[in-house]
Structure formats: structure tokens, C-alpha cells
Amino acid sequence: MRLTHQSFDLRLRDPWAISGTSASGGGKRIHPVVFVQLEDAQGRRGIGEASPSSQYQEDVHSVSRYLARVDASRLSFDALADSSAYLDSIQPFSPPARCALDLALLDGAARSAGVPVYEFLGLGFSEGRHVTSFSLGIDTPEVMARKAAAAVAAGMGLLKVKVGVPGDRENLSALMTAAPGVPIRVDANAAWSDREMALRHIEWLASTGRVEFVEQPMPPSLPDADWIWLKERSPLPLIGDELYQTADDAPRCARCVHGVNVKLVKTGGLTPALRALRTARELGLKTMLGCMIESSLLITAAAHLADLTDYLDLDGNLLISNDPFIGVQCVGGRLGFDGVPDRYGLRVTHCGLDGSVFQANVPT
Numbered sequence: 001m002r003l004t005h006q007s008f009d010l011r012l013r014d015p016w017a018i019s020g021t022s023a024s025g026g027g028k029r030i031h032p033v034v035f036v037q038l039e040d041a042q043g044r045r046g047i048g049e050a051s052p053s054s055q056y057q058e059d060v061h062s063v064s065r066y067l068a069r070v071d072a073s074r075l076s077f078d079a080l081a082d083s084s085a086y087l088d089s090i091q092p093f094s095p096p097a098r099c100a101l102d103l104a105l106l107d108g109a110a111r112s113a114g115v116p117v118y119e120f121l122g123l124g125f126s127e128g129r130h131v132t133s134f135s136l137g138i139d140t141p142e143v144m145a146r147k148a149a150a151a152v153a154a155g156m157g158l159l160k161v162k163v164g165v166p167g168d169r170e171n172l173s174a175l176m177t178a179a180p181g182v183p184i185r186v187d188a189n190a191a192w193s194d195r196e197m198a199l200r201h202i203e204w205l206a207s208t209g210r211v212e213f214v215e216q217p218m219p220p221s222l223p224d225a226d227w228i229w230l231k232e233r234s235p236l237p238l239i240g241d242e243l244y245q246t247a248d249d250a251p252r253c254a255r256c257v258h259g260v261n262v263k264l265v266k267t268g269g270l271t272p273a274l275r276a277l278r279t280a281r282e283l284g285l286k287t288m289l290g291c292m293i294e295s296s297l298l299i300t301a302a303a304h305l306a307d308l309t310d311y312l313d314l315d316g317n318l319l320i321s322n323d324p325f326i327g328v329q330c331v332g333g334r335l336g337f338d339g340v341p342d343r344y345g346l347r348v349t350h351c352g353l354d355g356s357v358f359q360a361n362v363p364t
């Protein structure tokens, strides 16, 4: 097996800021990712993507360090369990790097079997059922209102809004006026430092009558007692994101929140994300699939698990202007594979990357 990888700067359509990053600095404009390709001696190929996030102390260097330690001869499209166990053993561990290789292995294996990944994993994909929210980063009330109106005009019927700054209420009020009747999900990215503060904010959000749920209101480092206190009193469902990195966190989340946000980049790929979704469901948690800033490669990979979710937030590819891949389609917020040219594997087609290490991925 031959492993090649290449870092790539995804360009954001608009500057992006969340709680804990500098909204006043205008937000970030570039998000570096790493694309990988595995090719075996028979010429079979699979591709993957790592989207490292500073929220989890990852960057392209930590991803590259992990990839440099990989002995590709221990990876095989025909021995996924052994390959997966080997990836778990590599130190220092890097979930986004592991994710990229997990995607490439499944892409190659499913392509070799002549089926899409969702079928290879024993899942289906319910066309027409999966609606994603569209995310708005923290900005001024005017800019957030303008972006919300533009999203609604483009057919998005569900918005997810980042909060966690002093101007939250002004931001949300402006946005709600600009997007009348549209349901809103709120993500605090752990911004509210104690349970009383979190409850005050959530009660105000509930009073608007527009908010569906609140994601990660408090830091994951707070004790369970604080989370249980908030869960008992919250008028809105609570979804754990930073609180839920892998399936191992499911028992704690079942005590502390109503649902969890699974991301391929946090868990380490489709294989562990599948486990994270199933474990959460077994414990009665609502499930959500989320993303980072990502190309259509990672977003499409996540979409293969959509049938195991209650909520989708797979819009990272809609936030960038130089997506090098074509995959799952988003029409009016609805994700679907109808008409996607590539029928097998991840169903992702490479559509041009200057100087790329990738060969053209001819639709099959």
C-alpha cells in the first residue's frame, strides 16, 4: 500500500469566528486541511481528509507527524479490522489524521466491493429525509442578519448560530428578524462558565420560541453535578459536542445532556463515529452529526451515517469557496446522493487541485 498526502488551504467565503476566537479580529479566512490517498499494488485507491481543529489542539503539523509514523504496508482494503487496530496504536495519536486514513480505507474497500460506503457498513441512505442546518459564525448584528437572510433566500430552512459573546442577544434578535419563522439551533462552544449563567442564557433563548436546542452551553471540564443541575432545569434540550469525543464518553453524556454531536474528525473516522452514534442511541441519547470547516470529501463521508441521526449539521463545505471535491449534494438544505456521478465508495469525485498528488478519480 502506498500512502500520499497533501496539505491544502480551504478558503472561507466569509471570515469565521466562534466563542473563544477573536470575532473582533474579523475571524479566520483560511482553514488548512490534509488530503490523503491510499493505493495498493492492484491499483485500488481510497481517499480521505483530515480537518484538524485548534479547539482540540490539532493542526496540519500534528496530522503530518502521525501520517509520517504510518507504516502503510500494515493497511489493507481487505483487512479493515486489523488496519483499524493498527491506526489506533500509533502514537502520538491524532484523531483527524486517523480519520483521514479510516475514510481512505473504507472508500477503497467499498469501491472494491462495488457498493457505496453506507451500504458497505450495513446502513442505508434515506433520500429526501436529511436536512442540514446552516451555520453562522459570530459577527456584528448587521452581518449576521444579512447572512441569515441570504441563507434563507438560498433555501436553507434551519440555521445554527454561534453564541458566547456579550452581544449575543442583539445578534440573535437581528438574525431572527431577518429570518422570520426559521428554527434556530444555538451553539455556545462552552462559553458560559457556570450553571447559573448558562441557565439564564438558555431561559432567554427559550423565551424567543425559536430555538430548537442548545449545543455545549458550558465547558466539558465542569463536574457532572453542574451538568445534571442544568439538565434538570433547562427549558431546551442540551446537546454535548466538546463533551462527546468518542463512544467512551457516552455514559457521562447520558447523565449530563439530552443528545450528542458526533464528528468524524473528533472520533477518528467513520468506523469510530459509527460506534459513537450506536452507543449514544443505545443509551437513549439523541444523535447529531456535525463537522468542522471541511471540503466535500469529509462532509460526504459523514453523510453516509445520516440514517443513524436525529439532527444534521453538515455544512462545512458550504462555507468554503475552493472545494476540490464533488460529493453529496445540498439542495435547499436537503442532503442527497441522487445524481452524484460516483456510485461507489465515498461517492466523492476529485475535481481538480493544481499540482495534486491525486490522480483523477474517474466516476464509476
Ligand SMILES: [Mg+2]
Pocket (backbone or CB within 6 Å): 187, 189, 215, 216, 241, 242, 261
Ligand atoms: Mg459545536
